[in-house]
Amino acid sequence: MSTPSHQSAPKHVSATSTPGHTAEEEQITAVAATLVLAYGLHPADITRIPEGTATDNYAVVDQTGRRHFAKVYRTREHLHLERTSVELSEYCADGGVATARATRTREHELIEAHGPLPMSLWSYVPHTASAEGGLAGARWAAVGTAMGRLHRRLSSHPAAVPTREPGATVCDMAASRHRFERLIHAYQHKSRLGKFETWALQAAHERQTILGDIERALASLPRLTVQVLHGDMAGPNVLFKDNEVAAIVDFRPPASGYLAWEIARLGCDPKSVLDNSAESWLTGYTDLTLAYRDANPSASADDLVSSLRVGCAAMLCSAFPLSVPVERPHIVDAAMEAYGRVRHEAALILLDRLPTMEEALRDTLR
Template sequence: MSTPSQQPAPHSVAAPSTPGRTAEGDQIMAIADTLVLAYGLHPAETTRIPEGTATVNYAVVAQAGRRHFAKVYRTREHLDPERTSVELSEYCADGGVATARATRTRKHELIATHGRLPMSLWSYVPHTATAEGGLRGARWAAAGTGMGRLHARLAAHPAVAPTPEPGAAVCDVAASRDRFERLIHAYEHRPRLGEFEAWALQAARERQAILGDVERTLASLPQLTVQILHGDTAGPDVLFKDNEVAAIVDFRPPAPGYLAWEIARLGCDPKSVLDNSAESRLTGYTDLTLACRDANPKASADDLASSLRVGRAAMLCSAFPLSVPVGRSHIVDAAMEAYGRVRHEAALMLLDRLPVIEEALRDALH
């Protein structure tokens, strides 16, 4: 995920010398070429930001002193959906949603494709912190306001009109059960397991054992709203300046999904769930939901009241990142392992505390 406010890595490159220059130096030079060719922008300093999966991200300071955020795409194969993601961000910005603005090329393109590197250039959102682990106090309500405004704008997107769909279809429990069985089998047949792999195996067994409860939870859900969503409102993609949402960034291509899940995706940010006391979690999630309703009056009470139930089910059904050492071991690092443990612990905590939180939430909404 790319977050324009992330602090740059401690090293930066302005213009590496040609003899023996590094791969990073070559990348910096290619970025500079594209900035000049496509945007008419001459960089004074370009700094790698240690975030990003689909993109490699850089903070750019132009010679005139203005700061920018550059997203360099790893491949040219999927630029069409990437372009629709940028268009969705622009659509929301045009509707008054707080988000970063894309800078168009000299040819008025959202993604530069004619230079050495395909890339998009964005306004830089300074002095911000992500919502990951940071939902506390007044930020709960601010996050709800930002989310409500976002969803109100996306409800008017011409691609899909909001429609009611069975809540039980939020997750495919049968597919999740098969996924966990395959994952457990893969771990059990390895000659040896590292510390994280052994933990992931135990966590997968715990998840598999409670899928019956998840299935009953899903069966109890009412009709819920499906509409165009941001697509990835995790904590790192919501930027705060003090206690206000400065920008919601890193949109996915426009696609319909359950409104309740996107609310829970942010409200149940694992680090925030674990870093708050039980009382703070209860008050905070209620504040978020009420603020979301105030900013998006058309949101149904069922979407808001069921969001915790939906979020818990989705978290428990997901094998990520427990499955990463099996399918994508090359991306396993300390941060991924820590996130896996936190996400699992938060999902189990929500399982235990759901009745209390949900009862208080329904009382506040009615």
């Protein structure tokens, strides 16, 4: 789920569907009908929100002027998993974590699944901007505090008890080698390579060459915390109001993973790394970890220090988005290509400076 701070002009709700309406108008009419029948909510305005990769998202204003966020699922195939995602968000909200609240249907369901349009409805978080553009200034500490509270709450989730697992297994090195071998083979057997594909092939070769270095770096990691996580702790899912985190949104179904990776997923955001000098970025990352520890005092220093190594390794072991032109060419665009280059460059910078950065972070956290 995403809640943008800038929206297009509202589209007024049509009372009925008439011939000649566009597909978007038909969808808005269906959303309006579902809101009335399932939620008892009478919309005055419904605005399509461009964001959303697996859902169609809408900003809704009801007749009392109250604002809502509607998330329409494109398939019913995984609605049971979507429901557990909503339940996880609600569990965190009940524990004081800043997140949007789900609105239940008239039947007290978290997801409307009985009518023609499967949907969830959420409280709207106004006047916000996501962290997608990277972190800077006071937002580093704000993110650390928000993630610390989130992970503290999730550590008590009934789906899994936190455990300590070998840090070396955070990446499946054999699978990574196989992925890059297949990717390189696929590019080499294409009849023609575009500019980005030529670069991606070169980057894949570079990654393949340093996988041994990454494996050795992971081998020295201590045992790290594995627990239930948010599941998609990325910039678009963290909403800021000024310099405070207003909401963490778009939870995945409850599943265990390395705490260090989720910290790094946001803290080692490629754009944040490249938009600052190494010293400035490390200062911000240090602020994040210190605020995180204050909000989650039981957090291990090993998890916080190791997050740098885990984040760097995870980025370099992943073939995304180098693999996109081969596996999902229909989603390749200029933004995807730019992200691929930025992610690759940022990961290599982290790898090159990792020992120095870890030592500085460890000294600060003592």
